[in-house]
Amino acid sequence: MIGMDSRTDAQGNPLSEEQLRMINATAVDGVQNTDTIIMVRIPNDGSKAYGISIPRDSYVDIPGYGTHKINSAYLRAKNQSLRDQQNAGVTDRKELERTANREGAKNLIATVEQLTGASIDHYAEVNLLGFYDITNAVGGIEVCLKEAVKDRYSGANFKAGPQTIKGVQALAFVRQRHGLPNGDLDRVVRQQVFMSGMARKVFSQDMILPGSEKLAALQQAIKKSVVLDEGWNVIEFAQQMVTFTGGNLEFLTIPHGRIDLETGDGSAIEIDPAAVRAFVEGLLRGKTSADPPAEAADQKPTVTVLNASGRSGLARDVSAKLQTAGYTTGEPGNSSTRSATVVRHATGEEAGAKDVARALGGDYPVEPDANMPAGQVKVFLGEDYESAGQSLRTGDLLALNGAQQGPACVN
Incomplete structure (x- = not known):
């Protein structure tokens, strides 16, 4: 179009x-x-x-x-x-x-x-x-x-x-x-x-x-x-x-x-064609946070971002930021409000979680979760999360799930 x-x-x-x-x-x-x-x-x-x-x-x-x-x-x-x-x-x-x-x-x-x-x-x-x-x-x-x-x-x-x-x-x-x-x-x-x-x-x-x-x-x-x-x-x-x-x-x-x-x-605008193709392929396949990793264990994990900050649209903003950094992301969502941001990972996959924490731009703690599937990381964005440097305000898009009564405000 x-x-x-x-x-x-x-x-x-x-x-x-x-x-x-x-x-x-x-x-x-x-x-x-x-x-x-x-x-x-x-x-x-x-x-x-x-x-x-x-x-x-x-x-x-x-x-x-x-x-x-x-x-x-x-x-x-x-x-x-x-x-x-x-x-x-x-x-x-x-x-x-x-x-x-x-x-x-x-x-x-x-x-x-x-x-x-x-x-x-x-x-x-x-x-x-x-x-x-x-x-x-x-x-x-x-x-x-x-x-x-x-x-x-x-x-x-x-x-x-x-x-x-x-x-x-x-x-x-x-x-x-x-x-x-x-x-x-x-x-x-x-x-x-x-x-x-x-x-x-x-x-x-x-x-x-x-x-x-x-x-x-x-x-x-x-x-x-x-x-x-x-x-x-x-x-x-x-x-x-x-x-x-x-x-x-x-x-x-x-x-x-x-x-x-x-x-x-x-x-x-700088573009990495490989990152674009991976991003589009994930969408065309209907990839979700429950999908298994497609490559070996040293591949970047699939990251699902959950908004626990109380700030509207933050999970989608951060998902876009991680996609820019080359990560495949699951469907962003919300979680119970918490004060501190944390990155949770599957047992034995601390290194990948630390990379995600660095990609978020802060010194956020990582912790194992025995229930997390291999190759998956979950980010819980707390009230302490700072989104400085985020260039694309995708969190300002309309809420498309039908629950919002009117459009979100944009720049």
Whole structure:
């Protein structure tokens, strides 16, 4: 699922001046980079689905073009196709664009497949106008901000607290990165919050069932501004998922290293492809904390983080931090409040537990647990846990289990 920084509609026609003003954009401030990249895995059996965000500045290998920021994969292949077609004598502008866009999408898919180890079955690309139209069609999504923001670049101008947004406001909300503590990573969190809220609203209110008042508007918005792979009727696909609920969808972000890696393309996000593939493979297999270790005993243990601090979302934050450090994590959860953080391990596996404690960034005690399976570690986050240095605030995502009455507040 791609969010395209594009000033054209789904047929490649340039947006009018009126449309550009409507979405708070100009004809020259977009270069058709893929600034939102989310790989969505929807299982056939109706079990939990995952949306895996790949930050746009992830520094990865792009097949045929070397190592660059992933958001340039589409444009590099598109521009090469335009040159090749023009050299071959093709002059029809629409044909040039259609073929070039197809090559751009193919190269981006190949890049994501190589990075994640997953096979991509379908492709959906939405541009700025399409996002605007779709959010209007569903009637807006409730979000919550910790603090008021005003950003001239994206047009974001919001008060603090919960609010329902759509159209140009929704675009500004998911596009803002200037003025956020962690820049594009915080923007990724905003996108995840918005998309999870949209999924919860669409599926919980039967918006896509035949006869729904909003279905026609949603179909029109998708037809006008969303590019899909050939033959894929996304509305029919969604209608087959009528038993699916927003609570069965969780958004995560691929593990990453430093966010200020200096490259020939400017500052980028450091990516370890092996860690990304291991992370994605664990999700595709439905791996849980009860699964046995896949390798020998010296492999990093699988870590399950339990929040015993009383602070909302901390277990998920710390799980993301451990994933960045190369650990496979179980489903985060809660535990009875305790004052001190502790790391518990299987008998004879103290060394691995100490490594986990160091990865947490503190001198936390480790202790054996005779009931712990081999290759497993449990972290109980106490009131003493300090989360300094945590770059990705995934704990600020919406609660997707249906228990929360409203969205959690984000930066």
